[in-house]
Amino acid sequence: MTATTDTLQLRREVRDFLAEERARGTVLGRPDSWLTGWDPQFSRRLAGRGWVGMALPPEYGGGGLGFAARVVVIEELLAAGAPVSAHWVADRQIGPSVLAHGTEEQKQRFLPAIAAGRCYFSIGMSEQEAGSDLANVRTRAERVPGGWRLTGTKKWTGGAHVNDYAIVLARTSEHEDRHQGLSQFIVDLRAPGVRTEPIRLISGEHTFNWFHLDGVEVPDGMLLGQEGDGWKQVTGELAFERSGPERYLSTFPLLVSLTRELRRGAATPDQQARLGALLARVFAVRQLSLGVADALDAGRPADVRAALVKDLGTRLEGDIVHEVRRILPVTADTGATPGSYPHHLAYALLHSPGYTLRGGANEILRGIITRGLEQQS
Amino acid sequence: MTTALATHVTALRAAGRLAEPGPFAETVLGHLALALPRAPLTVALADGLTLAYARPAVTGVGPAGTSGEDAALRVSGALPRVPYGATATVLVLAEGPGGPVLFPLDPARTTVVPGTNLAGEPRDTLHLHDYAVAADDVHPLSPAELAEAGLRAALARAALIAGAAERCVELTVRHTATRTQFGRPLSRFQAVKQEEARLIEESALVGAAVDAAARELSLVSVAAAKAQASASVAEIARIAHQLHGAIGFTELGDVRLATTRLWSWRDEDGDESSWAARLGREALAADDVWALLAV
Numbered sequence: 001m002t003a004t005t006d007t008l009q010l011r012r013e014v015r016d017f018l019a020e021e022r023a024r025g026t027v028l029g030r031p032d033s034w035l036t037g038w039d040p041q042f043s044r045r046l047a048g049r050g051w052v053g054m055a056l057p058p059e060y061g062g063g064g065l066g067f068a069a070r071v072v073v074i075e076e077l078l079a080a081g082a083p084v085s086a087h088w089v090a091d092r093q094i095g096p097s098v099l100a101h102g103t104e105e106q107k108q109r110f111l112p113a114i115a116a117g118r119c120y121f122s123i124g125m126s127e128q129e130a131g132s133d134l135a136n137v138r139t140r141a142e143r144v145p146g147g148w149r150l151t152g153t154k155k156w157t158g159g160a161h162v163n164d165y166a167i168v169l170a171r172t173s174e175h176e177d178r179h180q181g182l183s184q185f186i187v188d189l190r191a192p193g194v195r196t197e198p199i200r201l202i203s204g205e206h207t208f209n210w211f212h213l214d215g216v217e218v219p220d221g222m223l224l225g226q227e228g229d230g231w232k233q234v235t236g237e238l239a240f241e242r243s244g245p246e247r248y249l250s251t252f253p254l255l256v257s258l259t260r261e262l263r264r265g266a267a268t269p270d271q272q273a274r275l276g277a278l279l280a281r282v283f284a285v286r287q288l289s290l291g292v293a294d295a296l297d298a299g300r301p302a303d304v305r306a307a308l309v310k311d312l313g314t315r316l317e318g319d320i321v322h323e324v325r326r327i328l329p330v331t332a333d334t335g336a337t338p339g340s341y342p343h344h345l346a347y348a349l350l351h352s353p354g355y356t357l358r359g360g361a362n363e364i365l366r367g368i369i370t371r372g373l374e375q376q377s
Numbered sequence: 378m379t380t381a382l383a384t385h386v387t388a389l390r391a392a393g394r395l396a397e398p399g400p401f402a403e404t405v406l407g408h409l410a411l412a413l414p415r416a417p418l419t420v421a422l423a424d425g426l427t428l429a430y431a432r433p434a435v436t437g438v439g440p441a442g443t444s445g446e447d448a449a450l451r452v453s454g455a456l457p458r459v460p461y462g463a464t465a466t467v468l469v470l471a472e473g474p475g476g477p478v479l480f481p482l483d484p485a486r487t488t489v490v491p492g493t494n495l496a497g498e499p500r501d502t503l504h505l506h507d508y509a510v511a512a513d514d515v516h517p518l519s520p521a522e523l524a525e526a527g528l529r530a531a532l533a534r535a536a537l538i539a540g541a542a543e544r545c546v547e548l549t550v551r552h553t554a555t556r557t558q559f560g561r562p563l564s565r566f567q568a569v570k571q572e573e574a575r576l577i578e579e580s581a582l583v584g585a586a587v588d589a590a591a592r593e594l595s596l597v598s599v600a601a602a603k604a605q606a607s608a609s610v611a612e613i614a615r616i617a618h619q620l621h622g623a624i625g626f627t628e629l630g631d632v633r634l635a636t637t638r639l640w641s642w643r644d645e646d647g648d649e650s651s652w653a654a655r656l657g658r659e660a661l662a663a664d665d666v667w668a669l670l671a672v
């Protein structure tokens with residue numbers, strides 16, 4: 001991507017906005033803040049600037065801009081460690097998905113609310129027996145007059161205890177090919193029959209849930225896309241879910257924190273060299289990642305490239321944690337002052353197992369990459 | 378002594394494997410150094426303390442304060458992040474006014490700031506304000522004994538790491554053999570096998586280095602063992618978590634008991650950078666680096 005005056009201007013505006021938010025104390029430079037930084041007020045102020053739902057058409061309250069412009073905003077927010085998790089899923093994948101597959105009524109109802117930073121979604125895909133093997137979902141939807149009744153249990157559902165809706169993948173019919181007969185539903189998380197139970201992370205934080213659907217009635221109007229097209233739709237969503245800058249920038253705030261610490265004294269040549277090596281790698285992965293945004297804007301297939309960026313980028317996220325700790329050793333401590341270097345290090349470390357799992361385990365992505373290579377030859 | 382050490386290291390590996398609560402490594406370490414009552418002990422190798430004679434000798438030869446009427450001491454300063462420091466008897470090893478000393482410390486007479494490591498093991502900071510040590514409690518050590526205590530502490534920690542690494546292998550092998558996805562156990566997938574092999578290799582590497590240091594305790598062997606053990610932690614914990622999937626990332630899984638300890642222990646008693654630097658300095662000072670390693 002070549003920076004245009006538009007994107008340069010946009011980047012400057014986002015930086016000014018972030019400076020104001022820092023002064024307010026809402027942007028704490030925390031690593032992985034797109035997973036755990038849930039702040040609806042922040043989401044709304046961001047939306048007030050037109051930076052949520054940027055790629056949605058203006059008639060639905062969106063910015064009518066391309067993915068490249070959205071990437072500019074997202075990069076700035078992630079590098080700063082801004083609390084973006086409330087609107088994250090809605091902005092990243094539900095908006096584009098409803099726009100692509102939704103009915104006119106669904107578009108009217110959800111897109112303006114998403115773009116206003118007021119409507120938050122969870123992803124209800126994974127289950128006990130359906131992790132990497134997503135087509136193995138057991139949650140079923142049966143026809144009832146005027147709609148569907150959903151029964152099953154989703155697992156690892158991020159934010160189901162605080163968000164408004166979940167997009168649920170459920171089986172609507174049985175077929176020899178498991179990829180057929182799946183459908184997507186928009187489920188109101190406050191509907192009768194919905195029950196969530198926390199599953200704590202190793203850091204003690206609560207973002208994951210068991211998400212039980214005990215005969216939840218979903219009206220016809222909340223089926224997303226065509227009945228039986230769930231697999232195709234989900235696969236399309238994953239291209240968005242996997243390609244963004246959050247796949248290499250999650251721990252960048254820790255690098256920022258390190259740099260601040262090193263500036264306090266005289267960094268040794270070794271520290272400078274190690275920091276430089278990390279930054280060079282971030283630079284290179286970023287260039288690859290921007291290529292994916294360009295491909296999406298141009299309507300070119302990007303799944304192989306997205307998988308490649310995610311494998312490289314998420315491994316780098318973990319490497320940064322370990323290398324930063326080597327450059328400036330400190331005892332990672334969740335009891336340290338919030339915002340301090342040892343505090344950031346502790347959370348970046350305790351979150352590290354997640355980087356290469358969420359959005360599909362890296363091994364699955366390597367499978368996509370190798371299959372992609374086979375198809376090319 | 379060497380065989381006793383090897384036996385203790387074997388026991389420490391088992392303790393690390395089982396994520397045994399309590400100052401096990403430290404108790405074993407303390408008992409190696411001295412005959413003391415069989416009670417939970419912890420060892421603090423202190424370099425942030427100021428020790429002075431409680432009753433400086435008036436007729437002593439040499440500069441004031443370098444000798445005392447008796448061995449009684451007054452101690453001030455902090456002992457940071459002592460394992461189980463608030464609840465165990467703390468054995469302090471420090472440089473005293475007349476040479477290295479060891480003395481038992483009563484945590485009740487210190488200001489305790491409780492803390493934990495990432496695994497939730499107590500790591501308490503003890504502040505000493507003009508703390509009085511009776512003459513009978515002061516045990517003089519030779520400089521060699523003090524240096525050796527540092528090596529033993531690092532080796533004990535490396536042995537715990539080796540144990541926790543074995544546990545990662547054990548749990549991961551069990552998990553991938555029993556967790557079924559795509560209609561077959563995870564371990565049947567080529568990619569899983571490759572990662573698992575790397576995990577097993579890395580864990581074996583740590584175990585071998587620790588065993589070698591236990592057989593032949595020296596600055597070089599311990600520096601190599603602890604530097605390698607600490608350096609391998611990142612990869613071992615990474616693979617163990619990756620192959621466990623989301624369950625290992627939560628309190629529903631057991632692998633965290635090993636991995637959060639690994640992430641803490643690699644820092645404790647000297648991390649890989651400090652031990653690698655010591656080894657490097659040793660190698661640079663030596664005539665023949667091969668002779669240094671192949672004793």
Ligand SMILES: Cc1cc2nc3c(=O)[nH]c(=O)nc-3n(C[C@H](O)[C@H](O)[C@H](O)COP(=O)(O)OP(=O)(O)OC[C@H]3O[C@@H](n4cnc5c(N)ncnc54)[C@H](O)[C@@H]3O)c2cc1C
Pocket residue numbers: 035122123124125126127130131132133155156157158353354355357358359360361362363364556558559563566568569619620621622623624626
């Ligand atoms: C931080 C985080 C947030 C998440 N948020 C959500 C959410 O909001 N909603 C939701 O629905 N899900 C969510 N998930 C779940 C996520 O999608 C799954 O964890 C992921 O798809 C892997 O499934 P699993 O954990 O069951 O691992 P499994 O499928 O059991 O796999 C375990 C490990 O086995 C290996 N493996 C599995 N299959 C293969 C194969 N074919 N080839 C090679 N190796 C393989 C990989 O190493 C994998 O990591 C989240 C996960 C994380 C970590």
